[in-house]
Structure formats: structure tokens, C-alpha cells
Amino acid sequence: MFKRDSVTYSIDWLVLLLYFTLVIMGWFNIYGASYDLDHEGSMFNFDFRAGKQFVWIITAFVIGGVILLLDYRFFNYFAYYIYALTILLLIVTIFIAPEIKGSRSWLVMGPISIQPAELAKVSTALVIAKWMSRYNFKMKALRDFIPLIFFILLPFGLIVLQKEIGSALVFTTFLLVLYREGMKGEILLMLSLFIVLFIVVLKYSATPITNAEGTWGLVLAMGIVLISQFVYAYFVNHHKKESWILAGGVTLLSLISIVLNKWVTVNFDYVAIAITAATALYWLIIELIKRYKKYLFPAFMTLVAIGFCFTSDQIFNRVLEPHQQVRIKILLNMEDDLMGAGYNVNQSKIAIGSGGFWGKGFLNGTQTKLKYVPEQDTDFIFCTIGEEHGFVGSVLVLILYWWLLMRILSMAERQKEAFHRIYAYGVASLLFFHVMINVGMVLGVMPVIGIPLPFFSYGGSSLWSFTILLFILLRLDASRLERR
Amino acid sequence: MRNNTFQDRRWVIAGIFSVIILIYIIRLFSLQIVETKYKIGADSNALLKKTIYPPRGLIYDRNNTLLVYNRPAYDIAMILREITDLDTLEFCNTLNITKDYFCERMKDIKDRKKNPGFSVYTPQIFMTQLYADEIANMQQNIYRYPGFYIQNRTLREYTFPYAAHVFGSIGEVSRSDIERDPYYRQGDYSGRDGVEFTYEEHLRGEKGVEILLRDSKGRIRGKYRDGDADEVPIAGKNLTLTIDIQLQKIGEELLNGKIGSIVAIEPQTGEILSMVTNPGYDPSILVGRSRSKNYNELVNDPAKPLLNRATLAQYSPGSTFKPIQALICLQLGGINEHTRFPCNGENSVPIRCSHYHGSPVSLLNAIEQSCNPYFWQAFRATLEKDGYGEKNSSFKTNYQAWMDALYSFGFGHKFEDSDLFEHVKGNIPTQNYFNRYFGETGWRALTIRSLSIGQGEVLATPLQLANVMAIIANQGYYITPHLNKSDTMLLKKHVTAVDSSCFPIVTEGMWRVFEYGTGRYYKIPGLDMCGKTGTVQNNFGKDHSLFVGFAPRENPVIAIAVVVENAGFGATWAAPIASLMMEQYILGKIDRHYLFDRISTSILNPDVQKR
């Protein structure tokens, strides 16, 4: 069963090389980011971050090596057990973890602290691969789909209970895997539409419509819903007559309400909602008469969108925690408090912006050395790259990630076994989500959600979990040439 | 095993990955290459640029006595953006200022009209020129006021309480200074008058910059690039003045209790040996924080202590004009060395003589006895030597020649190449002036006769009168009077319109003034001195007392002009002052203590007595 030769022969050296490159670059940047003007420690001094990271890197290599030595079927066989064990750890963590920075996500065992949430990413990737690679698995079948969603939502919920919303949100990335395996593309589109509606409602909820009741938030959101309807009916289904009746009716009703506003005060929030609700009815009637079988779902989604938008403000105010509200508001340019909550993002933009084309050179960054950027060796590590290595260095790192992602996708597609392919997509999605959110937040285009940059950010849990994630994939991939 | 359907969706997913990465690369491009504000933000974050002020150049007198030097002072600077949780009341108590002053100052700093360089990111000067004892409290507590910094500066210090008008003072730069010269920032100081102004660029040096690294908590974490980017300040250059501080001191003591001025010049070089004006002030009162208060007091003082009478006050020269008149008349051929004119004493017309002497009187006697009729007749003889001519043209030609000669003596115009802070041009009446006043042909020698004895429209500053004495001492030329000992003024001789052959007889006449005439009581034993007294009528109170002269007669080393306003006869006040000055300068000390004591303790005007 052990065919060492076949592993070294068939392992994907490119992915391994990209992995080593990113890890070593990360290590140097942690040295740069934690470099203190007063204490110039060496990169191997274990009293400092870089030295500690060196230990994490070495252990990660050992873990990676061990994984490569395991039988590739191990992961398939034990996926449920690994998942169950992780869930158990997550539950235990909620109760026994000490509170660190407002969250209960760290299991402290002597000198080592680990974050079970990190391992949950690996085991969830394994478990959904296992579940979806079942014989006769059908995405549309609820008996298949509901457990799948449950596998994703269970760790999500437990991690939310640990008050690590950022880490929990990572699990939404598995929707990409589901999409690849046949989930309706409309669900992804709907999700994007709802995110846009949410942002519009929040961004303009404080902008009143002049001389009338209501705010622009709901009116604009309803406008987006109506335009989506029109585009869907006119351009996708080519039902031109129905589309023009819709547009004419909506325009007429809007004009009437605007004219009415001259005599009686009109609440445009309600007008917008009423008109949009009327369109849902309109599509239902058309469906009853013509039986196109195309407007039932849109009419339903229109009603859902109305409910969603109407309660968005409440969601925003009641579900999200205050610091997250502020973070989202800052992202939407709704708040401009550079010394308060906007400080991190502003400082990180300053640090990156000051790097220029070539950067200031290794260890020459002033913004990171002088601690203007918070959490600069963990969540904001990309600042150090931006400041010290400039546009060239930042783009190089992004291209390395892109290269790795593309490589994993092509690896996924060459797998003979569905389990391997789905797992590969899980790895790619997780990696992508982390890079997108982390770099996006440092560049000021994503909300500040505290998740690490894979291979770069300081910390053992993150490095270990991404190493395990990647090396399992390497091991599975290496098996493609083995005799079965 | 499931069928591998939906394989094409890999491209959608790859597309999503690629688009996001591409968006981030574009975002990086805009942050790092297009935008510049982040680079500025980074510098103002991390780099604290401390201005290091260079010590201003020292000022010495002609004998290398240190006159003006520096002593440490402190500015309080602030970076508005960094000020947090300021307990204003406590802060004011620490600095010993009122809350009103604090608010006023803050308002001024933020006012971009008054302070064009205002920025919340850069250091702004909150208070300046505090002495060590004033800042001691603050220095201990500065850590409690984040955003406030103490900057080292220097303040002027003076060895002697004299020569304030020569030195001038240093004050805060104005808005127009800042706009004119990029060297200056709000809160900087520059010379406002005197040599501090004239030699500002010579004295000020080059500012340095120390760039410090500052962390996010405002703590200084060492030098940026180990100080490689720092600029070391370059000290201002020293300045050696032509002033003899001992002579200056004597001059100021002699003018105590009197309104007037003294200018002493070394004839061969045009170097101003002393420039005294009274009332004056102690230069040290216009330094530091008390400057504005004291300055206002000086401005409002009716005796005008800020006015440098030596260069800014214009007087009719009166009888001190007679040697010049003699020289010009000799040159223009109106008289010669042997010309005699009748004098009827008090009965002379149109100008009386106030002295008793034989008649007809010679040029030497006329200078010695200050005979008005002689100079009137000499003046007329000069202007009318060719008759009047068609429409007075011959007369006017001669008048123009007379005027031009006077101009060549430094009258009627400013010394264009002078380093004096402010001086005025005096006056010589032009043809146009008389034409307007009397009509084209309505004036002749008789009409303008008062010019013959230095009265009427002719006006001169004490500086111009001293310069004329230098001309006579030099037998016909002058070097522009100046205060910087090491400049190149000497290269430029201004030769007068009067030939050097005309000078000996006038010098002889002026020597006679000290031997036999109005100056005889103040002759220094054993020294040949030349001079001329003047008693000038004026419309405000008693006559002005004037004296001009130089000494020794052979190889003169000092030319001098003294004016004491409303003091009476020239022989009574100005002459002894000039004599004592010459004694001090030539002999290095004053032996006539009784004379010195009498003059220096005579209070003619109690308002200007030194306190």
C-alpha cells in the first residue's frame, strides 16, 4: 500500500513549490512586521514572532510530510469521524475556552493554543466532499441537499456561538463548491442581489427624500427589484408586451404618487413597497393566464426581497454587533471616523499607499515598524508587503495566490474520483475566500472581518489548517496514478 | 461514483477568482501609484520633522568687542491633530498664561489669513521665546500634553544697553514675509530694522531639520534613517560693525536729557563710528515675550524714541552750511581766496551779521566769525556772475550748477548703496520748485537769499552733515557711510564737483573756528581741529544747536555732526559734545571730566532723561 516512490513521483511539485514560496515569504514578512526598532531579534529568536513562526513552519512541514505518508483512502474513510471529532471540539471550546478579545475560540493546552474553528474548515471540506460524492447524490433531492446544508451550517452556528463571526462567514464559501456540483446558478445570483439590496438599504437609509416621508434606501432597493424583473422578462424570456405593461404601470403609479404628494403627504417607502408588491401579483396573474412556468419563482422572490429590505434595517440594528455595524458602515462610507473605527483601514491604506511602485525595502517600512497598522503580523500582514515591497511585491503575492488557485482548479478537474474533485474545490474556495476578504479589507474594499491571510499571517492554527488542507489535496491528487 | 456533469462551471469559478484578483491589482495600482495622499499621510504619521534653528550670527564692534550674542530660549510648538484630552486650565497654569490668551492664540493659529501655513499635521508655534525659567514647569510636564513640543531657539542678548537703533531688533515674521521668502514659517523670527534687518540673510544662517520616527502612540522611536536625512543647521555668519562701542556709549551719555543726534564717520572709509540718537531705548527690552508690550510703549511715547534722528530727522543746516557754500562759490568762480565783502554788522542788508568784526571781511574771517553778509554776497556773486541773461537763463544755469555741486556733496538724495536701515534724502530746492512758487522769471538771488546761510528750503540729516565733514576732511570725495566693516564700500569713491584745490582755505577757516571763533572754548589742547557751529531757527521752540567738524586737521580720523534740538546756541551744546566725542575717539579717553560731567548731566528736556 505504501508506494513512496509513487508519491514523490506523482506529487504536484508546482503546488508544493508555490506553497513553500508563500510560507517563506510569509515568514520574512512576519519578521518585517513584528520587527521592533528597540529589539532587533533574529528570525530564529524564539522570543519573537518570527522565531515562533519558524517553529510553526517546521511543525507544519512535519504535519504535511506525515499526511503524504498516509494512505489516500484514509481521508475518505474517516471523513465523518474527523468531522464529528471537530464538531465535538467546537462544542467543548464554547464551554472551556477563555475569553480572548471578545471571543471564545481558543483551546489553550499548556504553551500551545489552537483554534478548532481552523480545523473545522478542513473537516467540513472533507465531509461535504464525502457526502456529495455519494452514489446517486442529487443536489435537487431534499434528502441529499438538507444534510449537506446541515454539514455546513453546524460548524457555522457553533463558531458564531464562539463569537467568531469572521471565521463563521468563511463557511459560506462552500456555496461555490455546491455551485460547481450542480446547485442552481440563480441561487448565487439571488444571493448577490440580496447583498446589493442590503448595502443599498443601509447606505441610503439615512438619506431622506426631500419634502416627503421615507428615505432613499427602500425606494432605490425596490427600484433595483423592478429593474431586475424587467431585465428578466424582457431580455431573458423575451416577453416584451408584459414587460412594457409592467414598466408603464410602475411609471404611472410613481407619477400619481409624486403628484399626490403636492396635496397630501405621501410616504414613498410604502408607495415603493406597494408598487413592488403589486408587480408580484401582476406576474402571478400572468402565470395563471399564460402558464409560462417562469414567473412563479420571481414573484415569490420579489415578495421575499420586499420582506428582506423592509427588515434589513432591523437586521442591521439587532443581529449585528455594534462594532460590526460600525465596520460595515465605514465600508459603505456611511461613517468617516479616522481616529475611531475607521482608523485601522485608513492606516492600512496609508501604509500600502506609501509603498509606491517598488516599496520602501525590507525592514524599511515606517508605518508598520512604528505600529500605526494594528494586527500587522496577523490580519493586516498584507500591509507590510504593500509598504516594504510596493506595487511589485503586492501584485507578485496576488499572482502567486491566483496561480495556486488556478492550479488547484485544474488539479480538481483531472481527478477521477468525485470525492477528490469536490474536496479540491473546497480547498480552492476556502483559499479564495480568505484571500478575497483579507486582502479586500486591507485595501479598504471589504469590511474588516478578522480572518487570516493563508500562509502569511502569524499563527500556528491558520498555517497548520491550510497546510493540512493543501497536503491532503496533494496526497489525494498523487493517488491518481496509483493502482486501485 | 457520480457523473462529472457541470464541468463547464469550472470556468465560471475560475472567472470569479480571476476577476477578484484583477480588481485588487487595480485597487493596488490606484493606492500605490495613482494616489499621492497616502504617501503624505505616511510621512506625517511617522516622521516628526523638528526644525533646528541655527544660532544667529554674532555682532561685534570695530574693535572686536562682542555686542550682540544669543542665549537659549524655547518655543512651544504643537501639532493640532495630536492634541488629545487637553486640560486647558491646567495647561494654562503650567505655562502661566490666561485662558483668554490661550483661546486667542489658538484662534490666530487656525486663521489661515494670519497663518497661511496652517495645517493640523505640521508643528505650529504656540508660544515663542520663553526663557529657561519660564519653561521649566512645562518641561517637566510636557508628557502630559500630547501634541505639544518644546523647540530650542535663541534670543538676542546685548553686552551694552547702547546702539539700539544701529542693531534694530528681531520680531515675528509677517504674512508677507512668509509669502515673499520660502525660508520663513509662521512663528519664525527675522530682523525687523537696523542691521538685523539689512543683514538678515547674512545673520540668520540655514535652518536644519531633524527627522524623528514617531510611533502610533506619539513616542519618539529614534532617528529616521539614523539621521542620514537630517539637515544640520548652519550658524549665521558673524557681523563686524564699524561702530566703536566706547564712542557710542560716550555719545549716548552726552545726549542724556537732550533730544538730538550724533553721527561720527571715519572720513577715509565712510565707516560710521557712532550713530547716536536720543531719546533711545535699551535694545534688550525689545527681546522675547515683552517685546510687543515694550514696543507699543515706545510707539506711543510722544518723544518718539523709535525714531532714528541721525538718519531720519531733517534740519536746516544753518551756519554749518557755510563751509559748503564757500567751497561751491570758490568752485563756481563767484569768489576766490582773496575776495572780501563789506559787513555792516547788525545793520547789514538784506541779512544781518550777529558778530563784530572788521570790514571788509575775508573768506577765512567770514568762516571763523560766521559772517552772514559775506556768504550772502558770495552766493549772489556766484549765481549772478554772468548777469541774469535772457529770461534769467544765465542765472538759472548758475543756480543749477550750484545745486548739482550740492547734490555731489550728498545733499538732496539718499545714499543708494548704503546699508543703513532707513534714511531720508533731505532737500535741495529745485528750479521747478521756485518757478512754481515765484514764476519763471520771478526769482533771483535776492529772492532765495536764505539759502546762502543754510536756512530756508535746504534740509539735511545729521548723517548728510557728517558726510560733508568727511568730504572736507578728504579734500573732495566721500565713501557712502555704512555700518558693515567688511564690505566693499571702499571701492566706490564719490568725488564731488568741487576741485580739491578749493578745500585748504575752507579747512583753514574751520580750523580758525576752534582757534579763535565760536569753538575756541572746546579745543582739545595740542590738537588741530576743524569745525563750524550752527544755530538754527525753527518754528517750534528754541533754536537747534548744531555743530559739524573733523579732526585732526592733518590726516583726519573722525568727521562728526551733532544736532541738539531746541537747545540754543551751537557753541553752547553741540560744539562741546562734538569736541568730547573727538577727544574720546582720537585720544581713547576723556580728560576733560568737568566738561563731560557738565554736559552729560545737563537735562534740557526732562521727558527724555535716561531712567
Ligand SMILES: [Zn+2]
Ligand atoms: Zn559779519
